Amino acid sequence: MKKSPPKLNLDRKFPDNMTTAHALLLKAKNGEKGNKREKPYAVPAFNVTTFQGINAAFRAFELLGSSGLLAVSNSAIKHFGDGDPVFGLELFSGYVMKKAKRSNVKIATHLDHGDYISDKGRKVIQSAVQYLTSVMADNSTDKAVNRPMPLGDNITLTREVVDMAHPLGLSVEGELGVLAGEEDEDTKSEFSTYTNPDELDRFLRDTGVLMLAPTIGTMHGPNKGKPGHKVKLNIPLAHELLDIANKINEEIVFVAHGASTLYPNVVEYAIQQIDTQEDPSSSLQKWLDFVGTDWDQIKGLIEAGFCKINTDTENRQTFLSALLGSISTNSAKIDIRWYDNITTDALTQSYIQKLIMSGNYGIWYEPKINVGEFRFDLSKSLDDLLNASR
């Protein structure tokens, strides 16, 4: 008989205030003593690519007393490491750990879309288990031949990562089904397949993962279908899959990839800025063509029991929109920290907004602002907005 997968080693002690993504998600799923929330909430995973992005996320977590989940993709760690992904992991995790030590919220660091298929992917995951608190092992797609990975291979490769990571105390996220769309240079697919409920039972039992990204209709990237068409998620399938997982182990949590929504006011603001450019037509059309998933669809997933929602596009758009605004306000400021501060404050606003939408506030202490009063508005300074909501 095949050996059963190793359980997550809960004796592993991470540095001050660091914990696994799974610990934060399980708290969101179940609640616990000290967590007065009766309704389920979700932990948004913020994909960061710069140190300013980390600062913005920490500011948002600390204002709201939120659980903090910072994700990095393969291309993000390459960016942090100036071309060297392993060096990037070291810099990213070192910076986050130092920030967490000075903080009063709990923080997890997670590798987004790691894979154990390619040599490059294996090397990144093997390094990530030394630096992060959680990894994703996405072996759902064979990118070399652009087709879904056969179930048996996905299980074998994901199990290898669980065998390595669980004894070290790191949680592992697996993926079953194929998500369409483009996230970054390393994560894109033209096709999509829903997660097959019959395969889920075997995948979860044989791999031992405690975090699962199923495919129920979400898409990566800023263009989720044709402009004018609304993305429709398969919520009944989400319920069916969760029931299967709960029967195996109630500690299994679900993750929604491609769960970006759009902020209409951010898009509108960007369009106003582009309008002032000399040849605005091509950029403008791209902004007009962005299609996100409506928040009520994502809310349906959270209500069904999804605990981690991956959000990136709307944060990138917020950054870009604010940058466009800062340049059209003053494109001759020689102190480049001025642009830095404007974009970092904008990202902070976006993160605060998403944490409030997900119900992830007041988890570790009472929020320092009145969340009902917060109004996301790029035309105002962050300090003014926060003062208005105290």
Ligand SMILES: [Zn+2]
């Ligand atoms: Zn994803």
